[in-house]
Amino acid sequence: MIKLTINGQKVTAEEGMSILDAALAHGIEIPALCHDPDLKPESSCRLCLVEVDGRRWPRVACGTPVRDGMVVETETPEIRATRREILQLLLDNHPNDCLTCQKAGECLLQKYAYEYGVTFRTHDGARRGGERARFTDTSSPYILRDESKCILCGKCISTCAVLNERSVLSFAGRGFETKVAADRDETLEASTCVSCSRCVAVCPVGALIDRRVREKKIRPWEADRQTIQCKACEYGCEYEVLEKGDERVIRPLAPSEGRPLCLKGRLYVEAEVSSDLRTPFKKEETEKGRKFVRTTWIEALELDRILDRITSTESESTK
Amino acid sequence: MSMTFEKLKEIREETLQHMNLRGLPTDRPNAPYRWSVAICMETSCMSSKAREIKQRLLELIERDGKGDEIEVVGTGCFGLCEAGPIVIVRPGETFYYHLNVEDIDLIYEQHLLGGEPVRDLIYPESITEDGYLSYFDIPFMEHQERIALRSSGHIDPEDIREYIAFGGYEALYKALVEMTPDEVIDVITESGLRGRGGGGFLAGRKWRATQASPGDEKFIICNADEGDPGAFMDRSILEGDPHSVIEAMAIAGYAIGSDQGYVYVRAEYPIAVERLENAIGQANDLGLLGENIFGTDFSFDLEIRLGAGAFVCGETTALTASIEGRRGTPRSRPPYSADKGLWGKPTMINNVETFANIPYILLNGPEAFKKIGTEKSPGTKVFALSGKIKNVGLVEIPMGTTLRQVVEEIGGGIPNGKAFKAVQTGGPSGGCIGPEHLDTPIDFDSLTEVGSMMGSGGMIIMDEDNCAVDVARFYMDFIADESCGKCTPCREGTKRMLEILIDITEGRGDETSIPRLERLAKTTELASLCALGQTAANPILSTLKTFRDEYEAHIKEKRCPAGVCKALTNYFITDKCIGCGLCARQCPVSCIKGERKELHVIDTEQCIKCGLCFEKCPVKAIVKK
Known part of the structure; x- marks a missing residue:
């Protein structure tokens, strides 16, 4: 001691x-x-x-x-x-977007700026991501990126690299022009990103946002919140259910204790608790590179073989 | 092959027979050569056709079958790069300078065949009433003392046998066979040698810490990622005497218990890399690297790793990350490299020049080393002298030599009768030292006291035509560009400081500019992750200290006293004008008007401030205000 x-x-x-x-x-x-x-x-x-x-x-x-x-x-x-x-x-390098930012209320930059009395100010200097907030990568149906809000803390990169086979994100460029890049600075869609959302779960600001929560317009402080565990596999990754009125959405919580988070798990939890089932997407290798394509819940949760078996067994037993 | 001391001596004696004219006590019975012609083969002289000169001379010798009488040696740096390409003819060490390829024909005919030096091609300061001074006796060399550069200019860096002839690898033998690792470290510690890469940390202490760190696998790294603007000390050592570094790394390996070394050298140094590769190959061939060196249990391998030119990779943790194949960014310490360095193993990193001192110290003993220099900064330091100075080049001086001696005596003063303004040392981490501190002795602690630092050895001289704010802007531009972007204060702060400096130089400074600079300087100093950020503001702070009035002239009067900052400078023609019209003809935007033989006028609205008229005016009638 x-x-x-x-x-x-x-x-x-x-x-x-x-x-x-x-x-x-x-x-x-x-x-x-x-x-x-x-x-x-x-x-x-x-x-x-x-x-x-x-x-x-x-x-x-x-x-x-x-x-x-x-x-x-x-x-x-x-x-x-x-x-x-x-x-x-x-x-000085962050857009004044707290009014409409999905992260408001749980953004660490906002929290500390409040605590230390630091405010946005106008200046003529350079801005890495432009003066206005905008989603710079909307290619993924699950994750929205806004590089103008990125503070380059590197957490998304570190958490992505915890699983060797992922390691999609890395720093690119240097100095003031440093940025977070997916593979060779590709969109999340074109990259090898598996949409596990580990990065979204650890981002301290509004640079990485869960798209499905955003689309439901629910911010955490106005929702009833409950932590549940994914049952898709033995890891039991944690998700949070946000409930506002009749709407219920889920979002992944920070992966801890070796939990990996994955897209299948996310969809599994979504299918279980979301107020409405929204079209799932999966990534496919096409001639034009990787693309998100619509899929069915049955396919997304890899239930087809099980369902076939159940259906055939049941039809046999009724004979 | 395996090497023994006898073989080493044999190579030495045999090679010395052919080196009868070169810098060592000679008069050997079988002295084969009448003339020895040394041609500097380093980056600077090679860029002005040293290779072609050597080629031509070899052709002439071949043509006349004079190969037995005249030897031609490509050597390392002599130091006075300004005079390049440099050719030295021995005996006599006659110093030919600024040669063209065709000049060598005359030197060959007249000097080498006829015995009569070619006066017109000889460096003027070496000409006396009694004849010609040896290169090593010219005023430029007078206050110099060469340890790190001891063999440069004497031996062929591409021939290990010549290095051995000059006592090379004897220190390694002595360490391996006659000393314990502890004794080696004791000698280095005793010598008081401090790191020449900038930090000035006691080398012996670093060696000891890495030796004491537990672990079976340890590494030695030579930091050759020299990146300061205007600095080329390490490049020169690697190009002129690569074996001195290789030998020292092997000694360090023995001392701390490592069998693997890496030289991290920037890819922008192709000649250094080539000579180093060649030298490592030769050392391996002779058994001076590899398994069981000198028949002992000690084995040591050396590999080169090329850096891609990021300045921050000179920082040890960033350098280590780069060797490991990761992005070259620094990390927080602890752990220190001595405990967890390359691949998490204890690692000892020294700079090129630090290593180059090691064989000398081991062979001559710590006392001999301590006799040179000052008590707290023993030995010598190599500086790359550049900027507004007559003798641009590489100098090695005993610590304690004053800045004034370097500028006025070794450097030969400021050209064109201009006034000295400041000397910049320590690269972008250092500062500008004004005329009031010219008598400061050059050592680690004194330079820090006057607001700069020793750094790795860049020394840039500025005269009255340099603008202090513009100098600060230049260094901040460099640092903002080279910041790795990892930590907030350096990434964001250097950019903001640069923006403020650009504003000042372009006439947009206001009363908030200096206070904002000072606040940002303090934040980057206190809060940055590595030394690059922590010292990033030094060029600003040091110029603010000495030249605050210049900042204020830019901000309050919108005036650049040195006439450097274009936005704040206007050109005017005074009544000294004779109306020759030369300026008007030179002007690229045709903004100068006037009748022949009458006063001309510059339209300052149209003027792009290129300065051509100012330079061309035959009667100096044009002024900058």
């Missing part, structure tokens, strides 16, 4: 734990956009900077392991000022 002090509070932590996790375990929240408990720390957003042992040079809480006798301050005026600057840099 390691003993350290965070904001004057004496706490204990396990060897190898990060300052961020140690703080969280004791109810001290440190703002972070790129941190995810299920992913390796990227330490790229730099929001979780904290003061360590009174030194001027701050350290990232997510990437710094705890040490015996460490004295951590997470909320000094200096640290808060630096975080404000970082948030301002992000907002």
Whole structure:
């Protein structure tokens, strides 16, 4: 056990734990956009900077392991000022779309901007994704991308790479022009993306959105929410049911404990609880590349063989 | 083959017989050559036809059957790149400069056949009343001391035997056979050698940490991803003396317990890569790399990995990621490379120049090394001197030499009678040092104290015609372009700082510009992930410190005092004009009007500020305001 002090509070932590996790375990929240408990720390957003042992040079809480006798301050005026600057840099490159953004209410950028009193401002400088929000990739029936909102935290890339056979997303370009690309910067449709929605589940902002939830116009705070487990396989990935009036939609929750998430599972859960069954799509290799094509629920859930068997057995027994 | 000390000595003696004229105590009984002609074969001289000169000379020798009397050697850098292509004739080390291919015929006829040096082609500063100075005695070389470049200019970098003749691989033998790994590290630590790549970290401590780190598999990496604007120290060492780096890496491998090394070198250095490949091949052939070197248990392999030119890949964690085949972006430390580096194994990374010092230290002992330089920065440092300086080139000076000595004596001062303005060291991470600090001794700590840093060795001299804001803009443009884009402050902050600087240079600066720059500078410094971002604002901060009045002139008076920023500069013709009309004829947009023999006038609305008229005016009647 390691003993350290965070904001004057004496706490204990396990060897190898990060300052961020140690703080969280004791109810001290440190703002972070790129941190995810299920992913390796990227330490790229730099929001979780904290003061360590009174030194001027701050350290990232997510990437710094705890040490015996460490004295951590997470909320000094200096640290808060630096975080404000970082948030301002992000907002200067983010469209003012909170009114209509699907992510409003659970967007981390919105949350921290509110907390730190940082606002959108007009400026003549460059904007990576343009000044107005717009979906930059609408090729997938399941996922909408809006690169103008992307803060390049890299979580989507990391979570996509957890499963080796996926690894569809990666960074492309560099510096200010860095972007997240699917395969060789293709659309989600043309890429090898399997629509598992792991990326959507971890995106902290409105850059990756669940299309079917969006189309139902349900935002989380106005819905009754319930977590359910997928029964398609033994992993039991988690989904959230959002219910508003007569409408019921589902969305995948962040994959944890090795759960993979997959399209089949998603459709399985959808078929089970959605208020209406909306046409499923599957990806097919065609001469013109990969295309999403309409399919039937029976085919999507791979029920055809089972159904055939049931039908034939039943018709035989009635003979 | 397997190598022994006897064989090494044998190669040495045998090769020295043919090197009777080159830089070592000679007078060997069988001295075969009357003349030895050294031609610099590095990137800079090769770009001005050194290869063709060598080819022509070989043709002449072949034609006359003089191969037994005259040897021609392609060597590494002599240093005074400005004078290239450089040809040195030994004995005498007569220094021919700025040669054309046809000049070599005359040198051959008159000097090599006739014994009479060609005065007109000899570097003027080496001509004295009594004859001609050796290259190594000209003023440019006077304050220099060569350790890292000790063999450059003397040996053929493509021939391992010449390296051996100059004492090469003896340090490796000494380490492997006469010393324990601990003793090797002790010597390096004792010498006080600090990393020449920029950080200035004690090399011995790095070696020790990697040695102490548990693990069966460890790696040695040579960082040859030299990327600072105007820097070519490492390229020169690899081109001129690749074996010094190979030998040092093998020594490091022995010391820390590694049998595999990688040289990470940028693909933009094709000659360096080619010579390195050739050298590794030769070392393998002679058993100086590979299995059981010198019959010991120690084996060491070396491979080259090419970088694709990203500046950030000079950062150790980004470099490691790049070797592993991943995107070259830095990661947060800890873990440090000494614990978890390449493929998660303990890894020791040194820069080219740091390695090049190692064989010298091992052979001559730490005391000899410490005698050179200062107490806290022993040894020498190689600098690539460029910009507004007479002697552009590569210099190696003892630490503690003052900036003034480098600029005024070694560098020969500022050309065209212009006034010195600043010296930029440390590349984009460094800063501009103004005239008030010219007497600062060059060492790691003193340069940091005056707001710059040692860096890897770029040294760019600026004169009164350079605009401080424009210089800051240049470096920020470089950094914003080279930022990997991983962390927020560097990715977004450098872009915003660049935008503000462009605004200032184009007349759109206002009273918020400097405070905004200062705020962004602080954020990128404190919050960026790696040193590239943490030091990105240094060119701004250092120029703001020394040349704040210039920033203010741009912002408040919309004026560029140096006349560099085009949007803020106008050209006018003064009454010195003689009405010759040359300017009007040169003007590409025909915006200069005037009658013959009368005062001409520039239409500043139409003027595109190309500066042609300013340059061409025979009576200097045109001014920039």
